[in-house]
Amino acid sequence: MVRKQKEREDIIFSLPGFINQMLLLMDSGLIISDAFKKTAAEYGKLPDGQRNFFTDAVFGIYEESMKSGENVINGFYAFAGTSDSKELIRTGNFLYENRNRGTEIWGKLSDLSEDLWSERKRLCMEKIKKSETKMSFPLGIMLISLILMTSAPALMQIR
Numbered sequence: 001m002v003r004k005q006k007e008r009e010d011i012i013f014s015l016p017g018f019i020n021q022m023l024l025l026m027d028s029g030l031i032i033s034d035a036f037k038k039t040a041a042e043y044g045k046l047p048d049g050q051r052n053f054f055t056d057a058v059f060g061i062y063e064e065s066m067k068s069g070e071n072v073i074n075g076f077y078a079f080a081g082t083s084d085s086k087e088l089i090r091t092g093n094f095l096y097e098n099r100n101r102g103t104e105i106w107g108k109l110s111d112l113s114e115d116l117w118s119e120r121k122r123l124c125m126e127k128i129k130k131s132e133t134k135m136s137f138p139l140g141i142m143l144i145s146l147i148l149m150t151s152a153p154a155l156m157q158i159r
Contacts, residue, residue, distance in 0.1 A: 004084060007053045011085045012123055014054035016116040019091065019109060026106055032099055036072045037062060073099040087116055 018039060025035035040062030043055040061075040073095050080092025094112060098105045 007083075008085050009123070010053040011083065011088050012116075012120055014052060015087055015091060016113055016120055018054070018058065019113040019116065023106065023109055023113060026109070032095060032105070033071060033073055036076065036095075037065075040072065071099065087119060091116075 021039045021042075022032070022035040025038055026032065030038065040058045043051075044059040044062070046055060057079055058076070061079055062072055064070070065072040065075050077092045077096035080088045083089060083092075091112060094108070098108070
């Protein structure tokens with residue numbers, strides 16, 4: 001359960017950047033599969049501290065496609081189908097359906113990226129709210145202890 005949650009978070013936090021990298025490469029004239037290959041190859045060069053489940057999976061798809069000669073988009077589509085992340089499934093379906101269209105899908109891919117960024121932002125806000133809730137209990141205990149420490153001398157003088 002915890003591992004699946006971590007994988008989902010890795011996907012949600014890495015997918016928008018991945019799509020933006022592909023958009024930049026497509027804007028410079030590459031087609032979808034070449035943009036995917038270039039981005040995935042760069043993921044293979046990341047140091048261990050910057051890698052996560054998503055980057056390793058994308059690089060693995062790239063390596064497998066280089067060995068087998070299969071289209072990387074087909075490999076990504078298969079990977080997305082095994083995922084529990086609706087965002088990854090939606091992205092995989094979109095890339096698979098539009099793999100032969102070239103750079104004309106730039107606008108739709110950009111819209112998808114914006115949706116993913118907003119989902120990432122929503123998740124971050126959710127984490128912030130959870131941490132605020134976790135911190136309120138210790139603060140409450142500290143407040144009670146401060147009240148007791150300041151009122152204790154006054155209570156001792158009453159006797």
